[in-house]
Amino acid sequence: xxxxxxxxxxxxxxxxxxxxxxxxxxxxxxxxxxxxxxxxxxxxxxxxxxxxxxxxxxxxxxxxxxxxxxxxxxxxxxxxxxxxxxxxxxxxxxxxxxxxxxxxxxxxxxxxxxxxxxxxxxxxxxxxxxxxxxxxxxxxxxxxxxxxxxxxxxxxxxxxxxxxxxxxxxxxxxxxxxxxxxxxxxxxxxxxxxxxxxxxxxxxxxxxxxxxxxxxxxxxxxxxxxxxxxxxxxxxxxxxxxxxxxxxxxxxxxxxxxxxxxxxxxxxxxxxxxxxxxxxxxxxxxxxxxxxxxxxxxxxxxxxxxxxxxxxxxxxxxxxxxxxxxxxxxxxxxxxxxxxxxxxxxxxxxxxxxxxxxxxxxxxxxxxxxxxxxxxxxxxxxxxxxxxxxxxxxxxxxxxxxxxxxxxxxxxxxxxxxxxxxxxxxxxxxxxxxxxxxxxxxxxxxxxxxxxxxxxxxxxxxxxxxxxxxxxxxxxxxxxxxxxxxxxxxxxxxxxxxxxxxxxxxxxxxxxxxxxxxxxxxxxxxxxxxxxxxxxxxxxxxxxxxxxxxxxxxxxxxxxxxxxxxxxxxxxxxxxxxxxxxxxxxxxxxxxxxxxxxxxxxxxxxxxxxxxxxxxxxxxxxxxxxxxxxxxxxxxxxxxxxxxxxxxxxxxxxxxxxxxxxxxxxxxxxxxxxxxxxxxxxxxxxxxxxxxxxxxxxxxxxxxxxxxxxxxxxxxxxxxxxxxxxxxxxxxxxxxxxxxxxxxxxxxxxxxxxxxxxxxxxxxxxxxxxxxxxxxxxxxxxxxxxxxxxxxxxxxxxxxxxxxxx
Amino acid sequence: xxxxxxxxxxxxxxxxxxxxxxxxxxxxxxxxxxxxxxxxxxxxxxxxxxxxxxxxxxxxxxxxxxxxxxxxxxxxxxxxxxxxxxxxxxxxxxxxxxxxxxxxxxxxxxxxxxxxxxxxxxxxxxxxxxxxxxxxxxxxxxxxxxxxxxxxxxxxxxxxxxx
Numbered sequence: 001x002x003x004x005x006x007x008x009x010x011x012x013x014x015x016x017x018x019x020x021x022x023x024x025x026x027x028x029x030x031x032x033x034x035x036x037x038x039x040x041x042x043x044x045x046x047x048x049x050x051x052x053x054x055x056x057x058x059x060x061x062x063x064x065x066x067x068x069x070x071x072x073x074x075x076x077x078x079x080x081x082x083x084x085x086x087x088x089x090x091x092x093x094x095x096x097x098x099x100x101x102x103x104x105x106x107x108x109x110x111x112x113x114x115x116x117x118x119x120x121x122x123x124x125x126x127x128x129x130x131x132x133x134x135x136x137x138x139x140x141x142x143x144x145x146x147x148x149x150x151x152x153x154x155x156x157x158x159x160x161x162x163x164x165x166x167x168x169x170x171x172x173x174x175x176x177x178x179x180x181x182x183x184x185x186x187x188x189x190x191x192x193x194x195x196x197x198x199x200x201x202x203x204x205x206x207x208x209x210x211x212x213x214x215x216x217x218x219x220x221x222x223x224x225x226x227x228x229x230x231x232x233x234x235x236x237x238x239x240x241x242x243x244x245x246x247x248x249x250x251x252x253x254x255x256x257x258x259x260x261x262x263x264x265x266x267x268x269x270x271x272x273x274x275x276x277x278x279x280x281x282x283x284x285x286x287x288x289x290x291x292x293x294x295x296x297x298x299x300x301x302x303x304x305x306x307x308x309x310x311x312x313x314x315x316x317x318x319x320x321x322x323x324x325x326x327x328x329x330x331x332x333x334x335x336x337x338x339x340x341x342x343x344x345x346x347x348x349x350x351x352x353x354x355x356x357x358x359x360x361x362x363x364x365x366x367x368x369x370x371x372x373x374x375x376x377x378x379x380x381x382x383x384x385x386x387x388x389x390x391x392x393x394x395x396x397x398x399x400x401x402x403x404x405x406x407x408x409x410x411x412x413x414x415x416x417x418x419x420x421x422x423x424x425x426x427x428x429x430x431x432x433x434x435x436x437x438x439x440x441x442x443x444x445x446x447x448x449x450x451x452x453x454x455x456x457x458x459x460x461x462x463x464x465x466x467x468x469x470x471x472x473x474x475x476x477x478x479x480x481x482x483x484x485x486x487x488x489x490x491x492x493x494x495x496x497x498x499x500x501x502x503x504x505x506x507x508x509x510x511x512x513x514x515x516x517x518x519x520x521x522x523x524x525x526x527x528x529x530x531x532x533x534x535x536x537x538x539x540x541x542x543x544x545x546x547x548x549x550x551x552x553x554x555x556x557x558x559x560x561x562x563x564x565x566x567x568x569x570x571x572x573x574x575x576x577x578x579x580x581x582x583x584x585x586x587x588x589x590x591x592x593x594x595x596x597x598x599x600x601x602x603x604x605x606x607x608x609x610x611x612x613x614x615x616x617x618x619x620x621x622x623x624x625x626x627x628x629x630x631x632x633x634x635x636x637x638x639x640x641x642x643x644x645x646x647x648x649x650x651x652x653x654x655x656x657x658x659x660x661x662x663x664x665x666x667x668x669x670x671x672x673x674x675x676x677x678x679x680x681x682x683x684x685x686x687x688x689x690x691x692x693x694x695x696x697x698x699x700x701x702x703x704x705x706x707x708x709x710x711x712x713x714x715x716x717x718x719x720x721x722x723x724x725x726x727x728x729x730x731x732x733x734x735x736x737x738x739x740x741x742x743x744x745x746x747x748x749x750x751x752x753x754x755x756x757x758x759x760x761x762x763x764x765x766x767x768x769x770x771x772x773x774x775x776x777x778x779x780x781x782x783x784x785x786x787x788x789x790x791x792x793x794x795x796x797x798x799x800x801x802x803x804x805x806x
Numbered sequence: 807x808x809x810x811x812x813x814x815x816x817x818x819x820x821x822x823x824x825x826x827x828x829x830x831x832x833x834x835x836x837x838x839x840x841x842x843x844x845x846x847x848x849x850x851x852x853x854x855x856x857x858x859x860x861x862x863x864x865x866x867x868x869x870x871x872x873x874x875x876x877x878x879x880x881x882x883x884x885x886x887x888x889x890x891x892x893x894x895x896x897x898x899x900x901x902x903x904x905x906x907x908x909x910x911x912x913x914x915x916x917x918x919x920x921x922x923x924x925x926x927x928x929x930x931x932x933x934x935x936x937x938x939x940x941x942x943x944x945x946x947x948x949x950x951x952x953x954x955x956x957x958x959x960x961x962x963x964x965x966x967x968x969x
Contacts, residue, residue: 023900030908031896031915033843033883040842123833124807124826214847214855214909214943265845265909266943298848526907526944694903697946725852725941732938733947 011607016546017539018753021690024531025546026524035263041220041233043291047076049281050126051300052116052133054108057144057375057718058157059137061104064116069132074125076288078133079117079280081105092249092279095272095497096349097168098178098340099160100378102276107140109157109338110377111718112303117280119292142718146312146335146372149176157338157373168340169349169371178340178371183354183431189366192327196318200403205787206391208310208335208376208712210302211383212730213525215265217305218295219278221285229256230285234278236261236553237271238563240521241500243555245274250282261553267525268702269381270306272343272565299723306343307376307712308383310335311353313395317403325403325418328357328365328430330395334380336371342380343565344387345495345502351387352486352652354431358396359440359484359656360418365430375718384702384763386487386566393483397768401480401775402784412453415482416444426749433486435654436748436756439682443744444482447658447680450742453478456662464780473668479661479773483765487757488571488653497562503648504572505559506580508537510641512630514623515547518580521561522573523553527695527759529569532688533577536753540581541588542608542622559644567655567757570687571748576647578752583643587629591641592620594634653748653756657681659769665777667804670796672708672774679765680742684756696741696762703766705731707774709791729789778802814878816841817885825872832856832867834875835882843883843912847941854940857913858882864920866939883912886919894964895919895957904953906944914940918954927958 006014016022029035052064066078081103084090091099104115115135120126141155148154156162156175165172169179193199219234230252236242239259247254264271281294296305311332318327334350336342344351350369357365382388404411419440420427427435460476467475492501505521518537522529529552534545552558561573585605592610593600596618603610611619620628628634629641662676679696686692709729713721722728747754767788774790775783781802786794799805809824816839823838830849835841835858847855849868856867859881886893895915898904905911914937921928921936928936933954934947942950 024903026908027900027905028892030905030911031883031899032887032892033841033912035908035911037842037845037909039836039846042837042840122837124829212943214853214907214941215845216847264907265847266907268943295846298850298853526909528906690903694906694945694949697948698906698944699946701946702943724850725848726850730853730941730943732941733934733951734938736934736947738948739946 008607015538015542015544015608017535018685018687020535020688022531022535022545022688024528026528026530037215037263037265038218038220038233038235039295041262043220043222046220046291046293047119047121047288048123048126049117049119049284049292049294050123050130051114052118052130052135054104054111054113054115056108056137056139057111057142058109058140060107060140061115062136062138065134066116069118069129072125072129072132074121075118075129077119077284079103079284084283087283089249089279089283092274094339094341096340096342096344097346100339100341102279110375111720112300112377114276114304117284119284119288142375142716144374144376144714144716144718146333146374149372149374150174157375176373178336178373179349180368180370181350182368184366185364186366188364189327189329192364193316193318193329196326197321198319198406199316200399200406201316202399202402202785204313204315204395204398204785206309206311206313206394207788208307209383209706209710210307210712210728211268211270211381212302212728213266213268213270216296216298216301217271217275217277219281220291220293221281222291223285223289225289229258230282231258231260232282233260233262235264235271237267237523237525237565239523239553240555240560241497241562242274244500245498246282259555261523264523264525267565268384269308269343269565271525272381273306273341275305298725302712302723302728303720304377305379306381307337307379308381309391311391313391315395315399317399319403319407323407323409323414323417325360325362328362330356330367332369334369334371335374335376336380337374337376337378339378340371341378343382345489345497347494348387351382353388353392355389355433355484355486356392356396357429357431358393359420359482361420361424362430367431376714382566384699385760386485386489389485390764390767393764394768397481397483397772398785401772405779405784412448412480416441419444434651435484436651436750437746438484438654438656439744439746440482440656443656443658443680443682446742446744447660447678451660451676451678474664474666475777477663477665477773477777479769479771479776481659481765481769481772483768484654484656485567485761485764486652486654487567487760488649489566489568490652491650492648500562501648502562503646504561504568504576505644505646506573506576507559507644508580508584508642510584510626510629512627514543514626516543517549517551518577519551519558520573520577521559522564522569525564527564527569528691532691533574535687536574536577537581540578541584567760570755570757571653571751572647572649574755575649575752576645579647580643580645583645584641587641588622588625590637591625591628591634595620595628650750653684653751655681655683655756655758655761657761657765659765661769661773663773663777665774665795667799670792670799672790672795674737677737678740678742679762680744681758681761682744682746683758683761684745684747684751685754686743686745687755692758693741695759697739699760699762700739700766701731701736703763704736704770705729707767707770707788707790709789711789810873812872812876814875814880816880817882827871827873829872830868831870831872831875834872835867841882841884845909845912847909852941854917855910855913857917857940859916859920864917883916886915894960898953898957898960902949902953902956904945904950910940910942914942914950922958922961927962930955
């Protein structure tokens with residue numbers, strides 16, 4: 001060694017591994033317009049497909065006349081359910097064990113439903129043809145209210161299963177009933193409620209909304225009839241599952257199907273499901289022997305693919321007079337729309353909603369969920385959250401506030417009094433989850449101190465006095481939230497999608513010159529996997545992240561995985577990456593020992609090399625080891641340096657966080673000025689602080705949208721009232737505040753590097769924080785619950801109802 | 807429908823193509839001229855993913871007819887990088903993590919490029935107001951604003967050094 005030998009710190013820094021705010025490798029192409037999204041794909045002879053959609057929410061389809069359309073030059077074909085029926089593709093299975101019409105089979109059940117598929121030379125001709133197709137409908141009574149749907153004598157929506165008393169998730173008690181799902185001990189919970197010193201009761205509605213990624217859903221299907229291969233490029237958050245489903249549905253052998261997710265322009269859950277457009281494009285390509293592209297427009301997207309939430313959550317929470325929570329009861333009516341197409345693991349028709357005891361040590365609880373059909377679009381996806389977790393977090397964080405009001409207690413104090421304590425982890429909740437790790441009190445204290453919570457309350461009290469004296473027309477709201485997420489689905493023993501266990505994978509090849517490629521079963525939609533997974537690997541195998549290519553999304557090359565949603569990439573595929581890296585290192589150790597002429601046990605790992613124990617000057621770097629793997633005949637070892645890991649997580653991970661939102665509300669205009677937002681996240685081990693901060697900013701802004709204005713609203717006729725970006729609220733730079741981010745770090749004990757996942761925490765915690773701030777502003781006037789979204793009109797109405805307009 | 811002979815200057819190069827008069831500029835750019843940097847997010851002028859620069863103004867190419875663009879000078883995100891590499895805005899978006907999925911980015915940067923010509927030293931408020939026609943679903947804007955302000959600083963420093 002000499003002065004030019006890099007220090008250990010320099011060698012570590014050179015790797016750009018765990019904890020480094022590494023700049024993203026994706027950005028060079030994205031900033032220069034060189035991304036490759038599905039609509040950028042252009043193949044020779046490619047056709048364009050588009051849908052005739054139903055203007056009615058419920059109607060019989062009497063006839064479809066495509067004659068004039070077919071006579072239009074450039075129109076190649078018009079597909080209807082009748083054309084798909086011989087192939088058995090007029091209906092398709094949903095992720096939730098139900099089935100969904102691909103094209104209207106005799107009737108339509110929601111506005112915007114796919115009725116016919118036009119295939120034409122380009123999108124303009126397709127649009128012209130749609131205008132020429134005459135569909136005769138006979139209107140039927142519309143049901144948009146899930147409670148009315150379950151009344152005796154209600155119009156039967158799903159006539160195809162009207163007589164079926166058993167659904168995919170047990171008995172159905174009404175033709176419009178999908179399932180009843182329960183967790184916990186109902187009798188014990190009722191007993192606690194009956195004897196409780198204090199019981200607070202409230203119905204909390206989490207309205208219907210939509211993930212609305214900036215890129216809509218779409219695909220290009222290309223059937224090569226010469227070699228029998230089908231290739232589908234598409235906006236798929238789970239490309240491998242799409243391949244399996246496509247094979248099962250079409251009968252094409254799985255090895256003859258290649259599914260590719262190219263760059264994806266945001267997903268947020270919208271791109272998990274399989275949609276009629278994918279099926280129709282594939283069929284059209286098979287029929288026409290030409291590539292067929294299908295791309296939704298924004299109205300199609302908002303009306304037909306993947307709504308989220310729509311949970312009516314009725315709650316009762318029991319406590320002692322001094323604020324110790326003794327029990328929680330919740331019944332939810334879940335509006336699933338016309339087909340049950342929820343994207344949940346098979347055994348969980350209400351997702352992980354039973355995480356709804358939140359961050360609190362609640363000894364007894366019960367939750368029941370009834371799924372209901374209505375004349376609305378199918379979906380029920382996890383919009384930037386793990387399955388139904390944001391509903392659960394919103395429910396418990398509202399119930400805590402309602403209880404605090406009833407107790408006359410500060411809700412920060414109520415939370416602290418009931419947190420699961422650090423020494424209780426691993427903690428088994430009354431509803432059956434095993435929380436892996438947490439230190440809630442530390443995070444909470446840090447958050448309250450950072451925002452000067454007591455100072456804020458003093459200021460709020462002064463403002464209230466000034467308001468009462470008529471000196472101001474604004475009220476101040478302080479929105480508190482402490483949330484616990486449950487992500488990283490999940491253990492194969494109880495988590496699967498369409499029978500495929502929810503493991504994930506990583507395959508690594510080390511090249512002779514010491515660089516590497518890693519392929520994963522996940523797919524980035526903006527999360528920056530190519531940057532962060534290389535960092536995990538850099539720390540594990542001592543090859544600089546800059547020398548590692550990360551590839552995802554091509555089922556011909558990537559190992560099988562269940563995809564990216566529910567914050568599962570880092571908890572599951574990230575673990576697979578670390579473990580595959582350790583396999584590489586284990587073989588590298590043997591190679592190094594052979595090169596150094598010592599026993600395997602006599603070398604030890606040192607950042608980017610193996611060195612002889614006690615003689616650090618005798619070492620072999622990973623670069624040297626990689627070359628040796630390809631040019632030395634090492635007794636007892638195969639040449640090459642590759643590894644693959646399929647990781648079945650032993651448990652979920654449980655990220656948590658403490659958020660504080662401060663807003664000033666003008667009671668006369670209903671406007672809310674968000675003047676401060678503090679977000680503390682604990683996602684376990686932090687891989688890339690820059691990426692984490694970016695995820696938190698983005699998730700909070702989606703939460704802002706949902707809480708403050710964004711919804712998919714229907715009128716009584718089942719018309720979608722929010723089908724364009726004119727009506728569907730997406731915040732601009734103008735409405736969006738600056739956020740302050742902070743963290744604590746409590747590693748997951750069961751994850752190889754202790755990471756828990758972060759992408760969805762800000763949405764899960766953000767929605768209750770914004771909503772609680774609105775409620776808190778009016779707390780002094782007795783407001784217990786007002787439903788989201790809290791747009792100006794609704795806030796004004798709230799102020800008016802409370803008599804604040806004089 | 808009969809086609810018109812369209813002549814444009816795109817990123818400094820004279821180009822011509824046949825297009826129906828009703829075709830939207832974004833479709834002509836993406837499908838006839840293979841300029842796929844600008845994206846389509848809403849087709850109703852709300853999201854700004856299709857933003858390009860036309861005759862010195864930011865326009866949403868999803869609501870400009872190809873016929874309206876006859877003879878126009880158009881700059882897209884592909885035209886911003888110079889012989890020395892990425893434009894400072896592109897560098898700063900990367901430096902400050904001003905993008906995630908990248909779908910809004912071409913429109914965002916093209917708009918910011920025009921904004922910094924209109925207002926070379928904007929305040930944060932001016933940036934937020936000037937960028938309000940471009941939606942981003944991933945970043946929450948905070949780092950986009952930071953990137954644009956940093957680009958403004960860097961461009962001012964470059965200008966000073968040149969004088």
